[in-house]
Amino acid sequence: MEKVAFYPGCAAKGASKELYESTVAVAQELGIPLVELPQFSCCGAGVLEEVKEVLDIAVNARNLALAEREGFKTIVTVCSTCLLVLRKAKHILDNDDELREKVNKILAEAGLEYRGEVEVKHFHWYLLDELGEDGLRERVKKPLSGLKVYPYYGCHTVRPYEVLGYEPSENPRSLERIVKALGAEPVSGERRLECCGFHAFWPNPKGSMVLTGLNLKDAKSCGADCIVTPCPLCHMNLDANQDRALKAVGERFSIPVLHVPQLVGLALGIEPKRLGLHRNIVPVNC
Amino acid sequence: MEKKEVVFRIKRFNPKRDSEPYYQEYRITVPKGMTILEALHVIKDEIDPTLAFRSFCRSAICGSCAVKVNGFPKLACKTQVFSELDKFGTDTLTLEPLDNMEVIRDLIVDWDKPLKKMEEMKPYLIPDPSVVPSTLDEETRVYPEELKKYDRFTDCILCTSCFSACTAAQMDEGYGGPFQLARVYRFAVDKRDALKEERAKIGYAYDMWNCVRCEKCADVCPKHVGPVDGIMRLRGLSIKVGLKDNPGARHVFAFYKSILESGLLNEVLLPLRAKGIKGVLENLPVGIKMILKGKAHSPIMRPIAEHENLVKVMKAAMEVE
Amino acid sequence: MLTYDIVIVGAGGGGLYAALETSRRKGLKVAVLSKVYPTRSHTGAAQGGINAALGNVAPDSPEKHAYDTVKGSDFLADQDAVELMCEMAPKIIREMEHMGLPFSRLPDGRIAQRPFGGASFPRTCYAADKTGHVMLQTLYEQCIRFGVEFLNEWFALSLVHNGERIAGLTAVNLRTGEIVGIRAKAVILATGGHTRIYWKRTSNALGNTGDGPAMALRAGVPLKDMEFVQFHPTGLRRTGILVTEGARGEGGYLINAEGERFMKRYAPEKMELAPRDLVSRAIETEIMEGRGFEDEEGNKFVYLDLRHLGRKKILERLPQIRELAIDFEGVDPIEEPIPIRPTAHYSMGGIDTDKYGRTVIKGLYAVGECGCVSVHGANRLGGNSLLDIVVFGKIAGEDAAESVVGLELVDFPEVEVKEQEERIKSLFDGEGSEKLSQLRRELSDAMSEGVGIFRDEERIKRALEKVREIKERAKKLKVYDRELTFNTNLQQTLEFLNMVEVAETIALGALERKESRGAHARTDYPKRDDENFLKHSVIRRGEDGELRLTWKPVVITKFQPEERKY
């Protein structure tokens, strides 16, 4: 396998350490040559666009250009919002020659150039592309038989299709494919593509909690044993804020929420500690 | 030529007559290339003349025909039946009226609510006499790069698909709505406009910070308007015109500052920076749990490698026009 | 009963400009009544642009614009009206620019202009390939700004007058199904075109059904030059959806099955940028003579090739065209040529008016595509209709606003509303032995066959007979939907009945005009005949219900008729 640039994102480096740990563990187990670039900066989570559009694009062009400079063809990230922000910057740069020129002038100040050669993928897309469902299934040591998993996509791996483009935004299947390959059973809920409200948490905590609460409720009513999500920000709302979210919709129960690599890691037989499962706020019994 | 039997499951409702909406199924043969609108017309012409839906231009420009197809807003005239069948791996398509608006009949919804919102938000240019010539012998000089700032936001055909899908609009009656806010932005960056950036205050009054950035508006928009991008930029303008003392704006500063300082986001300081001590207290229980689980990092972060070139890039970006 | 000073029927470019003009005058009660929400109007579908001699790209003048227009019209346009329009063009473009219209720009910041068919210079102002869309949006925005009142989704049924002055109209509120009498001192019709008559192959919206001309006809108001129907050269193969002339303006080629740019045989100088009537005939001739393509469904076509323009230019100037080609033909013009064939597009004819939009009934105006001033004569130049609608919308709006001051309302007999109720009731109670979709297809076939791109006596006669037969059979139509709320079945039936009435006038005009001029190409009279036919045909319905055709002179000021060569 060709080496890929690992872009963990600030959440995985910070409050969602377990995501970082589990990604590294799974990559090791599967022999994926993830190389983390110490130069990568925060993508700005779109918030930089609120400061100034070119700022957002320039900062991310820098990230892309760094990966290109180091000879990578692919950047892999484990955060949906990072994925969107990086891909969006790339999408704009690749389609707008004038802006690209402008941004390259900015990058030149730092001795960098964006050439448009590097791809950005989410970790679970990468797994599917490189190993396929069969390849993944072959590596499973402890099939998650009988486990009902609610694949919760949220927003930024699917929307907007124009920028993400991996699978139809109305009916993505990538998480279901992974869940199945691991021997578990995906349950399908009507809120799997709904927003968790994370990005409005600061201005509108209540609304944010209601959305998350509804999503949790949906998972429960589908009879799911746990939720799996490709996004640490969704995870933050679904897991760390679970009590508050359920309260906002007048419910009381608890349901474990796993990051994708945590679920994969369990099926690969990696011990829970290495997957950081002890850090999840809602206890995961496995 | 390829043909398929397709079942259209259509949600029907006449509030004047029916107590409840119901679904009715129609089975027709669809050739490859047929659009959903063409199929609706076949149903109306050949099976059921009472089926009510809107259509006009049948070329994706008038915005009349938006309906939900298997749950997602689409222009019926722009959407091929086969491509939807493929997407959902089915031979049944469910057609429903758009959300977030009252149903008048069957697939026809009442547009007045979202349009009224737009009307309240001053969706028109008020010419700035210092920019727009006072006689009709002259045109305003607008350079291509100035036009580019708002060009794509003028593509909106008011189909209301985004309003139907909008998470914020569903939660908050006071929310301006995606296409409405995007139009506010469109004028805010038109140099011919008298209000200019002050228009961001309209966005603020219409709860633009409540946008959850779910990207649904960008995803469903048949004209690639990307309303959410306009909203994000409008937020930026609101800060510029002085609406700084609110959680949204402070969150932006916190982010910016943090990235400039270290290249990374300082999540630990975010509550404090975004909402002050109140933010810290509100999030205390969760914060404590996170600390106990070893999820918190030190508030002092080590800068990334080559941090200096990030700073250069950020500074240069802040300076360019 | 509602009462206004002025009611404008139609919210396209023509109607909205008239509305804006009336809103300048304080104290007038004005409403715009439209069967669709304003921004749905078909003006929004206009792609290519709007003409004005701004001279931003090459030196130009209103006079040259006028000459091109008159020549394009095959000398049938009224030259005083043309001069007025071309003179006002630069000002009205700037007026819209000052309202915020996002025109495409030149590097120096002035409004960009592109070449269009039949024009001597790049004269067409545009906003990429969505000119009509941004125009309609801008005008609508300004109407909001000035508080214009809208009656959205109201369908006009009939005009009411006392033989001399307008009294108002009747309309059905589609939302409630209620039929309402509306009194007004002035009524401005701006109901758009009627080429939906060619149902199966047209660039027009489903609602471009000639409601205005049909209402006028029923009210005894004459129609003019109805035989002139423009077939646009480049409609998409399957649907007839338009590919703008701007595509050729930007340099697109027309290619036949032999890989040849065949326009060189028809218009060696102007090539693809010859006027529409000529290019459409050229394409049809190629197809008839076996040099076209045919697909598995039997659709015949030639290619419009844009590939040599390159990705960047296509994305920048023709983004919407690209998307239409992808969505409706599965063809990306960056990589493949677009299959096209002429499509019924525009009605040069319409309600007979003078250059203020006035009709024979005082206080009744017609503007835009539903009217006929005439500035397009026998063939309209691309980019001149958007201009026509705003210029004459403005003039009529102004004239109406002035004329109603101090005027009393004319008596509006209640029975007018009753009559419409009866008429609609009879449709509910129809026999139902005829089927709407079937009749519509037959009408479309008869018209395409008989009064399409090429015509002759026998074919026209057949079409006329067929239309009259359909008119009879249409009496057996039935509206199956009996609901009051949003009865689209009723609406489509009313629209069809309007189309049949208008179709008859097209065929009649075509039969009587025994010459070839502009879009009216008779193979049995292949030459223009200025001696006998340099005049407008005028059709009105008499008291007995029969159509009567008379003639009216053309206004000639500066430009004497000459042979039309490109």
Ligand SMILES: Cc1cc2nc3c(=O)[nH]c(=O)nc-3n(C[C@H](O)[C@H](O)[C@H](O)COP(=O)(O)OP(=O)(O)OC[C@H]3O[C@@H](n4cnc5c(N)ncnc54)[C@H](O)[C@@H]3O)c2cc1C
């Ligand atoms: C696809 C296409 C592309 C074109 N491109 C160009 C171009 O590039 N340049 C150019 O100059 N011209 C172009 N044209 C022609 C031009 O767009 C039209 O002629 C023009 O827009 C007509 O405007 P209007 O205001 O007369 O009518 P429309 O815009 O058609 O408006 C008619 C209005 O009348 C209302 N109405 C109709 N009947 C009723 C009724 N019974 N009751 C109530 N309301 C009613 C409708 O609701 C609508 O609001 C194009 C036309 C088409 C079809």
Ligand code: SF4
């Ligand atoms: S991104 Fe914002 S505006 Fe767009 S749909 Fe989501 S909440 Fe609404």
Ligand code: SF4
């Ligand atoms: S922004 Fe797009 S989806 Fe929303 S109303 Fe406008 S065209 Fe429709």
Ligand code: FES
């Ligand atoms: S019918 Fe006009 S957008 Fe679909």
